[in-house]
Amino acid sequence: MDNLLRSLPKVDELLNNNEIKPHIxxxxxxxxxxxxREAIDHLRQKIxxxxxxDSVDDAVMxxxxxxxxxxxxxxxxRVLNGTGIVLHTNLGRARLADIAVERVSQIAKNYSxxxxxxxxxxxxxxxxxxxxxxxxxxxAEDALIVNNNAAAVLLALSTLAKGREAIVSRxxxxxxxxxxxxxxxxxxxxxxxxxxxxxxxxxxxxxxNAINENTAVLLKVHTSNxxxxxxxxxxxxxxxxxxxxxxxxxxxxxxxxGMIIDASNFxxxxxxxxxxxxxxxxxVVTFSGDKLLGGPQAGIIVGKKEYIQKMKKNQLNxxxxxxxxxxxxxxxxxxxxxxxxxxxxxIPVMKMLSLSEEELKERANKLKDQLNASATDLLKVxxxxxxxxxGGGALPLDKTxxxxxxxxxxxxxxxxYEKDLRKLDTPLIAMIDHxxxxxxxxxxxxxxxxxxxxxxxxxxxxx
Ligand SMILES: *Cc1c(COP(=O)(O)O)cnc(C)c1O
Numbered sequence: 205m206d207n208l209l210r211s212l213p214k215v216d217e218l219l220n221n222n223e224i225k226p227h228i229x230x231x232x233x234x235x236x237x238x239x240x241r242e243a244i245d246h247l248r249q250k251i252x253x254x255x256x257x258d259s260v261d262d263a264v265m266x267x268x269x270x271x272x273x274x275x276x277x278x279x280x281x282r283v284l285n286g287t288g289i290v291l292h293t294n295l296g297r298a299r300l301a302d303i304a305v306e307r308v309s310q311i312a313k314n315y316s317x318x319x320x321x322x323x324x325x326x327x328x329x330x331x332x333x334x335x336x337x338x339x340x341x342x343x344a345e346d347a348l349i350v351n352n353n354a355a356a357v358l359l360a361l362s363t364l365a366k367g368r369e370a371i372v373s374r375x376x377x378x379x380x381x382x383x384x385x386x387x388x389x390x391x392x393x394x395x396x397x398x399x400x401x402x403x404x405x406x407x408x409x410x411x412x413n414a415i416n417e418n419t420a421v422l423l424k425v426h427t428s429n430x431x432x433x434x435x436x437x438x439x440x441x442x443x444x445x446x447x448x449x450x451x452x453x454x455x456x457x458x459x460x461x462g463m464i465i466d467a468s469n470f471x472x473x474x475x476x477x478x479x480x481x482x483x484x485x486x487x488v489v490t491f492s493g494d495k496l497l498g499g500p501q502a503g504i505i506v507g508k509k510e511y512i513q514k515m516k517k518n519q520l521n522x523x524x525x526x527x528x529x530x531x532x533x534x535x536x537x538x539x540x541x542x543x544x545x546x547x548x549x550x551i552p553v554m555k556m557l558s559l560s561e562e563e564l565k566e567r568a569n570k571l572k573d574q575l576n577a578s579a580t581d582l583l584k585v586x587x588x589x590x591x592x593x594x595g596g597g598a599l600p601l602d603k604t605x606x607x608x609x610x611x612x613x614x615x616x617x618x619x620x621y622e623k624d625l626r627k628l629d630t631p632l633i634a635m636i637d638h639x640x641x642x643x644x645x646x647x648x649x650x651x652x653x654x655x656x657x658x659x660x661x662x663x664x665x666x667x
Contacts, residue, residue, distance in 0.1 A: 208251045211260045215240050223265065227272050235275055243267035277629070284656055286634040288592025288606050288644025290556045293381055295633065297494040297501070297596055299552040304499065304536040311532035318528045331516075333531055337538045341464055342478045344489070344506035348515055349534065350524040354384045356490035356503030357458050358393050359524055361421070363515045364454060364488070365395035368420035373406035373439070374399045375432050376425040380460075380597050386425055395420065404436040411439060411447050421456050422448050424486075426476075428460035429597035441476070445485035454487035454511055461598040462491020462504065464541050465548070470557040472594065472602045478506065487511055493530070495596040498553035499537035500530045556646055557594070557604070564607035564645045567653070571609060571645075574657055582664040584612040590644045608644040613664055624663030632659040 218224055218240045219233075228236050247264050250257065257263050283295060291297050300308075311318075321328035331348055338347035350356050361370060370390060377399065379385045390397045398419070400410040411422060422444050432438075441457060448455040463477045481489050488511050493502030503524075505512060515521060526534075540547045548554045568587040575585045588610040591603035613621040618639050625632040625641075635642040648656055 205251060205254070208257060208260060209248065212244055212248060212251075213261060213264055215244070218264075218268070221265075224268065227276070231272075231275055236272065239268055239271035239275065242271055282630055284630060284632040284652055284659060285647040286608070286632055286643035286656075288590055288604065288608065288646045289595035290553055290592070290604075290647060291495055291594060291596025291598060292647075293596055298498045300500065300533055301498070301537055301540060301550045301552060303540070303550065304533040307532040307536040308500075308529045312529050316528060318531070330525070330528075330531060334535050334538060337535065337542075338504065338506055341538060341541050342482050342489075342506045344478075344482045344508075346507065346509040346512035348505045348512050348521070349493075349526050349531070350503040350505065350521065351526055352501055353458070353460065353490055353492040353495075353503040354389065355524040356505045357386075357389055357456075359503075359515050359518060359520055360456050360488050360490060360505060360511075361390060361393035361395050361423070362520055363518045364456065364511060365393065365420035367394055369396045369398045369416070369418050370421045370423045370456075371398045371400055371411055371414050371419060372423045372425065373401045373410070374403050375401060375406055375436070375438055376423075376427055378425055378427055378429070380429060386423075386458075404432055404434070406438055408439050408443050408447065411444065415447070415451050415453065419451070419453055421454050424455065424457045426458060426460040429600050431601055441481055441484040441486050445487075448487070449485075454508070455485070456488040456490070457481055457486040459489055459491040461495040461497070461596065462489075463496050465544055465554065467496070467599065469548075470554075472557070472599050472604075475599065482506065492596075493534055493537075496553060496594070496598055497537065498551040500533040502526055502530050502534055552649075559646055561589075561605045561607060567645050567650065568607045568609055571653060571657065575609075575611075575660060578657075579661055579664065582614055582661070584614065586610045588642065590642060592644050592646050604646060606644045606646045608642055608646075609660075611641040611643070611660065612639070613641070615664065621663055625659060628659055628662055630655060630659065632656065 215237060224236065243264050246267055285292060285295050317328065319328050319330050334349060335347050350359055372386065377386050387397050398414055400406060400414045424441060424444055444455045459478060459481060463475050466477055467473060467475045478489055478491060486507065488505060488507035490503060490505050493499040493504055505515065537551060540550050548558055572585045572587050575583065588608060590606040590608045592606045594602055618636055618641055622634060622636055622641055625634060
């Protein structure tokens with residue numbers, strides 16, 4: 205034991221070690237010294253506890269590298285999404301378009317005219333940068349952006365219905381993942397929820413009968429992540445607008461995902477688009493920036509000028525304000541929508557949804573051949589038909605017809621394999637079904653394919 209303790213290396217020696225030196229350049233001397241001390245201490249405890257150690261030098265180096273790798277990797281990492289869920293909230297929802305990312309980088313690195321009016325050399329308005337384009341795309345009179353759609357609904361209700369009643373159908377009292385609940389958001393905004401109708405059916409007369417002198421708004425909520433089918437009925441935006449107009453009560457519609465392009469273009473179910481709902485007369489429409497729109501996290505509010513202006517003046521708006529990086533990404537994303545083809549080609553969410561089954565099958569076949577050529581003894585690969593989802597609480601009943609890889613590792617179990625894939629520097633998030641690992645290629649970019657192959661082989665090579 206004494207010999208082992210005496211052979212523990214000194215901190216200074218290790219600092220000069222060629223394997224350690226590069227880490228000093230990377231993260232600085234202090235954290236490396238600390239890692240070395242901790243590693244030596246740790247090993248000393250092991251020796252004192254009577255553990256037998258073959259090579260003290262190797263053991264200490266292994267411990268140091270473990271500590272350093274924890275310090276050097278980021279907690280927020282890029283991952284490969286093999287789930288086929290295009291808008292996976294846990295995996296960051298929408299991937300941004302290249303141009304949006306470029307714009308973020310340019311605006312973040314430099315000064316900008318964020319709140320500066322270049323023509324008049326005086327203070328400007330941050331929302332002005334996206335207002336015109338939003339008006340163009342949605343045909344609305346005015347627009348405002350906040351932190352996310354939850355904030356948009358909160359701001360709209362707080363501004364237009366605080367201390368008064370908002371009428372909502374019982375079939376639309378939604379909960380969205382991550383605990384966005386309409387009744388709770390309403391309570392927080394200071395308005396009173398007046399439920400009408402039943403879970404499956406709400407009629408025009410239900411709204412009419414509920415209106416009284418204390419009614420502030422009619423709220424329509426898109427049941428994004430579920431559908432009420434069968435014997436069911438809800439009141440259309442147009443009919444709600446008729447009731448609202450007659451009684452001088454604004455109609456707010458929370459659209460959730462907020463498509464600009466009709467989803468049936470991608471073989472998905474029809475969903476009302478933002479311009480449609482605006483043309484039907486909705487006074488205020490709210491939707492997310494990072495769902496089917498394919499932009500950054502944001503809550504977009506469009507509608508009649510008189511209502512949007514009130515929201516802009518609400519003090520709450522200041523607390524929900526978006527930053528310049530969001531604005532940069534959003535402006536770039538919205539500009540792509542000026543041309544539908546450009547949007548589908550360049551906005552990753554649109555692009556992924558428009559990939560055909562044949563394209564995916566072809567890619568799956570190539571990957572299968574590559575994997576089989578490099579490691580027949582390590583894994584068995586087949587191609588398989590898969591049904592993915594849009595995700596992000598949008599189009600809950602729609603399945604995308606996908607293709608992907610079905611993989612069985614030969615020397616380890618599938619559960620072990622899947623766990624190892626999550627531990628990689630760039631983790632691969634895959635699915636397991638019937639003891640087989642599944643990777644849907646719809647959410648893997650063609651440029652990510654070499655990394656996918658590397659990732660799939662990495663856990664097997666170490667066995
Ligand atoms: C997703 C969703 C929200 C919440 O939007 P975030 O941008 O995630 O805050 C609110 N309402 C509906 C109908 C939704 O689908």
